[in-house]
Amino acid sequence: MSTYSDLRQDSFQGLETLATAFEGLVRNWKFSSELTGDVITPLQGSNWNGDAAESAATAVTKARNELDAAFEEASAIAKALREAHSELAAARADLDAALKKAADHSLTVDADGANVSWPAPTSEADKHDPSYEQTYRRLAQEVGVDISKAVARAEAADAAAATALGGATGTDRTAFRPSSGPEEQGKQAADLLKLAGNISDAQLDQLNKLLKDHANDPQFTTAFYNRLGPDGFLKYYGSMATLSSGKDGRRPQAIADLQKNLGLALATATDTHNLPHLSDEWEAGLRRAGATRVEVLPGGSNRASGSVQPYGYQILSNILQAGKYDPHFLNPVAEHVTQLAEMPGFFTSTPWIGSDLDQMKLLRGPDGGFNPMVGVLDALGRNPEAATKFFHDLKTEYNLDGSVKSYSQANDYLAKLTAGGDQSPLQDILQGNGFIPSGHAEAPGVHALGLALEAATTGRASDASPDAPLPQHTPEMAKVMHDVVDRFGNGDGPKLLRKGADFADLAPSLGNLTAAYMGDVQSSLDLYDKTLPTYGAPAKLDHDNTAKLLGALGRNPEAYGAIAQAQQAYTTAHIQDVILHRDSHGAQFDTAVFNAAHPGGEVAGILTSARTDALVNEMKDDAKAYNDSIDRNVKWGRKVWDMTGGKLLAPVPGAVPVVNYLIDHATSSYYIKDVNTADAAVSSYDSGVSAVQSSVKEAVEQASQGTGLTQTQIEDLSTGAVHAAEAGESHSRGLFTMAING
Incomplete structure (x- = not known):
């Protein structure tokens, strides 16, 4: 399902029939219980001993395991088919509503759904009415947008169904697969995140459940982040959050849950005590991506020159506020962000406008700020070992791209972070400031600094x-x-x-x-x-x-x-x-x-x-x-x-x-x-x-x-x-x- 024509012509009745059939198969599944009652139980009570008995028991047990695996695979397929049908049918309903709106207003949609036209005026009054064309142009644009959304919803449903069915059946064609292992499930979760702004509510719920269920599993989390890559991780999540900013219902809370789940998973994947864990190269790539603009806003939506995009660290900031992090990962990120924030205007000189920040409201802090120092300091406050090292140990200096510039430099973070006036790395851009640098440390950054200092001096995490x-x-x-x-x-x-x-x-x-x-x-x-x-x-x-x-x-x-x-x-x-x-x-x-x-x-x-x-x-x-x-x-x-x-x-x-x-x-x-x-x-x-x-x-x-x-x-x-x-x-x-x- 990838085109307007496909969505227009298909009623999805066949898919509904297939989903119903698989659901009936699962509901009426009796093979395992019959094998147990008719064969295994009598065999165990027969007192049959010897090599032949052991071989028979092994063969029958293997058969039962295969049947159990088949049941789980059938259940997963039934679920994937039902979700695919629900989403595709909903996309078709959205398209029908758009086409009805077009018909009600005498609009014409071409065969590809790409162009919507309106009738030429026939009466003299319409010919001389300046609002005639404006009204129809607006209606045509609305119908065009509705058609595009319906097709995008169908494409997302297709992609999600392919991912779910692949995870349900696996790649082994010689045996049933009861459930994919943690690595495969991690890749499945990554593929869901790649849907970005096209993800449905059901798919977002599935992604959150996968991340929450496997937050402490290093195999799952490492596979998840490796499949995305540091650049992709920030881009896909950032796009999902910005394109969800205009949605209501459950979506804002689901994005907040995702942000937390991503942080917990990242902490597990970057813990060097876990096997496996993300490599130093992956973490270096994250620092590079953190100091790079990430394209999450539609280009040209606000200005002739195109929208200004956020830095990767501005996307990462709130994610770091969940999870217990290994200093091996957290401290290089904290040091790099701090050194960037010390550069005048690095995070605060962007000429944001209100509509930009409205689209990124699910990425920004609860106070509306956009300085990643807040998230970094909050993370240090939750991780006392890292906080003590950050304020005590000799510092590592980083280049702009996050690569190491020099080691064992004098630690001046306390002095720099507590500087007054417009040299403060804790200043921010807030609506009350007119989206320009405030010229002084803002309260959220100061509060987060306090939590980090408490953790560094007392060894007590702020969330303890x-x-x-x-x-x-x-x-x-x-x-x-x-x-x-x-x-x-x-x-x-x-x-x-x-x-x-x-x-x-x-x-x-x-x-x-x-x-x-x-x-x-x-x-x-x-x-x-x-x-x-x-x-x-x-x-x-x-x-x-x-x-x-x-x-x-x-x-x-x-x-x-x-x-x-x-x-x-x-x-x-x-x-x-x-x-x-x-x-x-x-x-x-x-x-x-x-x-x-x-x-x-x-x-x-x-x-x-x-x-x-x-x-x-x-x-x-x-x-x-x-x-x-x-x-x-x-x-x-x-x-x-x-x-x-x-x-x-x-x-x-x-x-x-x-x-x-x-x-x-x-x-x-x-x-x-x-x-x-x-x-x-x-x-x-x-x-x-x-x-x-x-x-x-x-x-x-x-x-x-x-x-x-x-x-x-x-x-x-x-x-x-x-x-x-x-x-x-x-x-x-x-x-x-x-x-x-x-």
Whole structure:
């Protein structure tokens, strides 16, 4: 079925009869059950032994397997024939509707269906009516388009039927084929993707099912992507998405599902731990295709010079947001995209117009942006190992075509991605910008950068369960954290995090990773206390830069909540540790408790000062945002507790009964501010000081229970710890008021 004439003349009655016959054959299939009941079961119960018996059993079993294979092949053929008939009959109905429209308006369609003409005017009124020809020309164009769509639908149905029937029967003509193997099914899925914009809803459903069912099968996924090739993969998917942009119904969701399924399959196919997997040459070809324009928009549809086409990486971007990727594949792509994005205007200077972007709406991000950095950073956020390598390891420089230019270059990705102003690789083209470069980092890219940095420094994927434990900090993770603190606690860093600044949306993520490194934060603020434990490798944070960063983050409610909860949990755990092991401190036990309370006070003092400044000067007394954040971020208090105090209690005799009490109070809401207080500055300061006092006192009193200390000793310890924390709070507040935070 390839021409208008074929579709016009065929009623497909023969195909319908054949599909019905195969369906009846499958419904009434009894061969296998009859062979089992009449032959195999009696044979097994006959007690016949010997070589002849074994030969007979082998032959009969082989016959049954052949019958089962024949049944599966017949079922697959019946399904393929029925789907082909449904689609071809629908295409014929579409054509009949177009021809009826032509007849109703006295239009004439030639024998090839290529030309539609209209009658010449006969009346004097029609001859002098300027709208006569315009009206008929429009009708003729509409009928011509409808005819073309009907023929294209029939061609797609033909191609899909050939693919399905080939997959059902295989190439072996000497035996039945129950189902094709994963490699053949991968090729079948690739052939469906090659239908691009001509794919029907039924065929798209079939493609999605194949990809979803075999997403973790390296044989299927490798065969799928090898058959398409990197260039074909991007072109066929891009064409399918753009030509589906005007369709409604289930199509948009089906394309979204396909995008996800392609990402999951790509992750499997590029995992070097799998056999087989895609070659380095294939991946090099993908980088080359990523930096090349891919023709997915109809040429000349919008301009005399033809439509501008998207880069391959702009098509790939959202696909990368699904799947767990091997750094061997993801990092070269991430590095290449970043280096291209660093080139002024590479992804943002295209003179897009609204109709172009409307056609590509299923390829663009949810925000409407089209910068592939968003998808790459999001992928890094879901793949912590790759994220750590991206920000830590020496970088590889790539040529424009994705080939390697040089190895072992200094890693400057953090500096480049956090550049302010029009040098930012995170700027984008959005409708609100008039489809021109925005001149600054856009919020979606900044948010994705935050997820990537969290993954790189904490080892936690952005899509991990909130209850998932944090892995120990490795030296590489700690080094990235050190670099982040230096970047945003120094120079223009704090200003970039201010409300309304380029990287204000990064503050919540920086708050999360600061919470995860609370031991390092407190160690950096108290330079003389070497007993403060860190979680894995130490980050060796700079004192001034850490203080400045805390001051900047304290102005953001979400960051404030995460850090405050973590500070409270860490300080509680450290005080508890000192009290539970007081014998090791000897005569300096009291001092050790006071020392444990002091750095927590320093963190709290900077946070309180920053919150006060924000409430008075930036947020106009919007204390509710801070209070809500404290409640939302209780998870960070619990995570830090699990990393510190929770591990310490288990081996200590008599300590278990206070675990639940301590965790509840270690993550309590001491930092919540009374929103009804008239003076925002005074109430913010008072609540901050009160938080330090109450939390430290509670920590000492509860950790001391069951340790043999008298009530007087406990009171002396808790009061001394409160004064130590107050001293830390006062000192750090002084640092803040001297504007060390920039």
